Amino acid sequence: MEQFIHAAGHRVNTLQIGEVRADKPALVFIHGGLDCIAMWRDFPSQVTEMTGLAAIVYERWGHGKSDPLVVPREGDPREDEAGAPLTDIFRHFGLKDVVLIGHSFGGAVALLAAAKHPDTVRGVVAMAPQLVMHPQCIDGVDLAEAAYKSGKLREKLVPFHGDNTDTLFFDWAGRSKTRAFQEKSYARELEQIRCPVLEIFGEKDNYGYRPNLELSRECITRPLSVLEIPEAGHYPHLETPEHVLKAIEAFVGVLPAAST
Template sequence: MSTIPEGFLTAAGHQLEYRWHGPAPKEAPTLVFLHEGLGCRDLWKDVPADLSARLGMGALVYSRPGYGGSSGITLPRSTDYLTPEALEVLPAVLDATGVERAVLIGHSDGGSIALIAAGRGEDPRIRAIVTEAAHVFVEDITLAGIREARTAWETTNLREKLARWHGANTDTAFHGWNDTWLTDAYAAWTIKDVLAGVTVPALIIQGEGDQYGTEAQVDAIVNGVSGPVEKLMVPDCGHVPHFEQRRRVLDAITAFVDALTP
């Protein structure tokens, strides 16, 4: 792992921006942050640094291809676009950074990627996962929220706001997420079949007022995985628990990860 705290790494043929906090991989386990469908490295803000300091672990944050300052992609995406992120890009990122013991922390699309990686990746470096607002199937509420985002893109300054974080990738980041979820084919998308392969400890978090999914997503995960699992439904909270109910959520993640190691 480079001693440079942020910059670019090469993984699966892409140049990906990254940031590192805390101890190097040889010194401690690493928290690996996987962002949501409109997210990137910088949109995690200070959450990775906070959890790194609380736990005495390293924290790796990166932007996937087509997001933030990472290299671009060509649209359209396939309906299974999360699978190569979990089984090709993520392992290559761990290789490039020298991560040996990883706790995946994934939000929304990132949570689904964490489940796929743990359920199908057979990667011994993945020791546990935390998901926030992960999806394992498509709900009507999800599609309604995505349609609302499309309306906001077309009628408000949403593009301008996203451009602050994604720069030249702004249009690709939005349409690669929004257009894909609104295709007819995506209505049948599911990753329920990967859940039985998740044998590592898992903490599954969702806001009770999540505008993109219901508690049925959490229950499907909790009932489907094979390893130890904890469920946390967060009151007075929407789609972004680590910001909307920061103390409660970060305390829960800290307690969960603390319990994994002596």
């Protein structure tokens, strides 16, 4: 069921798959920097069917059908979106026990949210998380910007984001190149995570991934599982779903019971 809710002062679009149950965790999907609900395709439904857990999929502020961005924005959206928006989403759907599944920018949000919501987040699946804005990542942003200005990427994004597409894209690209964004360290936040983490990377990711993996291995003290898929790129869940689904099923299956 698709519905609009209010989160951190903005109207955001959400999709619920399955019935949320008090005796089971729910899955919460957090998409990447230029994505939306539709761009997950059928992946959330596949995970729900495989695990038997309900899912909440939402569109971050400025994406898809959610309220358009108001720019300029202060601070770091990765950190901001890990806080109040998720608090409101958890409250609206009555979620007290969740597994976060995030991709790219959303993977970073999921990791930071685990540190901010330790009593609610039981586990994190972070696919191609972008906490470290390293040189290869910036090169990937440059390529995306060139594709956007040529019209090719913009043509692909407009059907999903409508009139907000230009604002969304240039906020994402411009912020990625700022010194503050590139120099920001989230080592302390990763050290505060109190739940198991599964990180999934495609070895052909054009944004790169090794600096992010190295940071996680250095800072996350709770069980950290890592899957590196040789044939996958930045979207491993769409490019090699069989590997990703199998890894998530195994990860969720051994998560410790919620504390009482």
